[in-house]
Amino acid sequence: MNLTDYVKRVSLKDFGKPFKHQAQWNTRLRSTGGRFFPKDGHLDFNPKVYQELGLEVFRKIVRHELCHYHLYYEGKGYKHKDLTFKELLKEVDGLRFVPPLSSTRQKPVLVYKCHSCGQAYQRKRRIDTKRYRCGLCHGKLILQNQPKD
Known part of the structure; x- marks a missing residue:
């Protein structure tokens, strides 16, 4: 089954309203x-969410996007x-945020320590230790x- 057909089924079952446009994967x-x-x-959907988190979580994300869709076409507030x-998101049990994916790589945390006082600093980006000193x-x-890396 293709993605648009799935979104149309979810829309009719969970909202009782038709989805009349296209849904596509966006890598x-x-x-x-x-x-x-x-x-x-x-509507665009992240295929990694479906692959890594499964159909149950993906369906909740489809509901989230359909909340935007239906409210927009009803002329109601459709923004977060x-x-x-x-209210509609809560009613249909949609997800507000996507759980973190294992494929989204977090930057490693760098820890700098002051040689004199021992103060520790955590940074996501490298700093020039010749140029910057302890703030204390x-x-x-x-x-x-x-x-x-």
Whole structure:
């Protein structure tokens, strides 16, 4: 079965309303499960969510995007901040946020420690230890861990 047919079935079963546009996979999505495009009404979905988290979680993401879709075409508040969106999402048991995927790689945390006072600093990006000093005592900073990139 194709994705658009699945979204149409979920829309009729969970909302009692038809989905009249297209749904497609978008492999470029990283941190989101799906997107609604008001301009032409189509929905994009992240295939990794379905592959890694399964059909049950994916269905909740489909419900989330259908909340945007149906509210938009009813002329009601369809954005995340709108009360109508929050209420409908709760009513149909949609997901507010996508659980983290194992394929989305987190940057390693770098730990710098002051040579003089021992103050530790955690950073996501490398810093130039010749240029920057401790904020407390102006001591020399030393990188404590070597993350494997």
